[in-house]
Amino acid sequence: MEFHVFLPNYLDDDEYEKEPQDYQEHPALPVWSPVLEHKGSEPALRLAKRWLRQCLKEHPECADTRCVRLPDRLLYIRTRDFKSRSFEVQLVETDGAKGCYVALSHCWGKVQPLKTRNEEDLKKWKKGIPWAELPRTFQDSIQITAFLGYRYIWIDSICIVQGDQDDWERQSAQMGRYYESSVVTIVAASASGHEQGILVRKNLFAGTVMLGNDFSDIPVRFQEPLVHKMPWFANPIDPIDMRAWAYQERLLSPRSLVYSTQEMKWECDTSHCCECGMDDTRFRDGRHDYHFRGIAQCTKAEALDVWYERVVPVYSRRDLTQGTDKLPALSGVVAKLSERIGGRYLGGIWEDDFIYGLSWRVSHENWVRRPIKLCPKYQAPSFSWASISCEGRYPAKRVE
Numbered sequence: 001m002e003f004h005v006f007l008p009n010y011l012d013d014d015e016y017e018k019e020p021q022d023y024q025e026h027p028a029l030p031v032w033s034p035v036l037e038h039k040g041s042e043p044a045l046r047l048a049k050r051w052l053r054q055c056l057k058e059h060p061e062c063a064d065t066r067c068v069r070l071p072d073r074l075l076y077i078r079t080r081d082f083k084s085r086s087f088e089v090q091l092v093e094t095d096g097a098k099g100c101y102v103a104l105s106h107c108w109g110k111v112q113p114l115k116t117r118n119e120e121d122l123k124k125w126k127k128g129i130p131w132a133e134l135p136r137t138f139q140d141s142i143q144i145t146a147f148l149g150y151r152y153i154w155i156d157s158i159c160i161v162q163g164d165q166d167d168w169e170r171q172s173a174q175m176g177r178y179y180e181s182s183v184v185t186i187v188a189a190s191a192s193g194h195e196q197g198i199l200v201r202k203n204l205f206a207g208t209v210m211l212g213n214d215f216s217d218i219p220v221r222f223q224e225p226l227v228h229k230m231p232w233f234a235n236p237i238d239p240i241d242m243r244a245w246a247y248q249e250r251l252l253s254p255r256s257l258v259y260s261t262q263e264m265k266w267e268c269d270t271s272h273c274c275e276c277g278m279d280d281t282r283f284r285d286g287r288h289d290y291h292f293r294g295i296a297q298c299t300k301a302e303a304l305d306v307w308y309e310r311v312v313p314v315y316s317r318r319d320l321t322q323g324t325d326k327l328p329a330l331s332g333v334v335a336k337l338s339e340r341i342g343g344r345y346l347g348g349i350w351e352d353d354f355i356y357g358l359s360w361r362v363s364h365e366n367w368v369r370r371p372i373k374l375c376p377k378y379q380a381p382s383f384s385w386a387s388i389s390c391e392g393r394y395p396a397k398r399v400e
C-alpha cells in the first residue's frame with residue numbers, strides 16, 4: 001500500500017484545527033501538497049478563483065472569452081446571501097446580447113435532472129426556479145459561478161427545451177460554440193448523478209501518527225495516493241470520463257475547472273494543474289492535452305492524425321443514453337476540425353481521406369470489456385466506426 005506523507009509547518013496545541021494547506025511537505029519527500037478536504041470551503045473556492053484569474057491575466061495564448069455572443073438562453077443568478085446559499089435563479093433569453101458566462105458539463109445520470117420539458121416550463125422558469133427544485137450539482141455550480149464573480153451559467157437540461165425537437169436540434173447544433181465561448185466550464189466529473197453535488201467533503205487522509213523525539217511529538221498525516229490517470233485510459237476514475245456528450249464539452253472549453261473524484265483540477269490551453277501539484281504542465285508532452293491546443297495552426301495531415309489517434313478511440317468508447325446521439329454529440333469537434341481538414345464529413349469518415357477512414361477496427365480491449373452492439377435505431381452508416389457502440393481504432397501508421 002502507498003501513502004503520501006505530510007508534516008506540519010510548525011507545532012502548537014491546536015494542530016488538529018488546521019486546514020491541510022497549513023501543512024507543508026517534508027524536504028526529503030516529493031513536492032506534493034495535501035488536497036483540501038472540503039471543496040465548498042472558502043480556501044477551495046479561492047483556489048479555483050486564483051486558477052481562473054491567473055489564466056485570464058497571465059496566459060496570452062488562452063482564448064479571451066470575456067465578451068462573446070451569449071447562448072440563446074442562460075440562467076441568471078442573483079446572490080442574496082452567499083454564505084447561507086441564498087440565490088435567486090431565473091431563465092433568461094439573451095436575444096443575441098454579448099457578455100460572459102460559465103458553462104456546466106455534467107452526467108445526466110439514471111434519474112433525469114431538472115429540465116425544461118416544454119413551453120410551459122420555459123414560461124415558469126423565466127419567472128424563477130425555486131432553489132429547492134434545483135438538484136445539488138446545479139446548486140453547487142451556481143454557487144461556484146457566483147463566487148467566481150459571474151452571473152450567468154449555461155446548463156443544457158434547462159436551457160434547451162427537451163421536449164421540442166426543433167429547439168433541441170437548433171440548440172444542440174450550437175453546443176460546440178456554447179462550450180467554446182464560455183469563460184470557464186465547471187466539470188462535475190465526480191458526480192454520476194445530480195443529487196451527489198460537487199462541493200463535497202473528501203477525506204483522503206488515512207490517519208495520523210505521532211513521531212516523537214526528545215523535545216516534542218510530530219504528527220505525521222498519511223494520505224491516500226492520488227491518481228493522475230489521463231481520462232482516455234480504459235478505466236478512468238471519474239464517471240464523466242465515460243460519457244460521450246462530455247467529451248466535446250471538455251475538449252472545446254477554453255478553460256475547465258474540474259471537480260474530480262479526489263481533487264480539483266485546472267485545465268486551459270497554457271496550464272494544467274491540480275491541488276496536490278502533481279498534475280503539472282511541465283510533465284506533459286502536450287500531445288495528450290484534453291484541449292484543442294494549437295488546432296487552428298494545424299496542417300490538414302496533423303488534424304487528421306488528431307482525429308484518428310485522439311478523437312475516434314477516446315470518443316467511441318464512451319457511453320450514450322441515446323445511440324442516435326452518436327454523431328450529434330461530436331458535432332462541435334467535427335466543425336472545429338473541418339476548418340483544417342476540409343471536404344465533406346460522411347457520418348464519421350472524412351471524404352478527403354475516405355479509404356484510410358474505412359480501415360477502422362474494433363479495439364480488442366474494448367471487445368473483451370463489453371460486446372459489440374448494433375444500435376436498434378439508425379445512428380451512423382454501417383461503414384463508419386460510429387455505427388457500433390464500442391471502441392473503434394485505426395492502424396498505428398497511416399498509409400499516405
Ligand SMILES: [Zn+2]
Binds near residue numbers: 055062269271
Ligand atoms: Zn490559461
Ligand SMILES: [Zn+2]
Binds near residue numbers: 226275276
Ligand atoms: Zn493532483
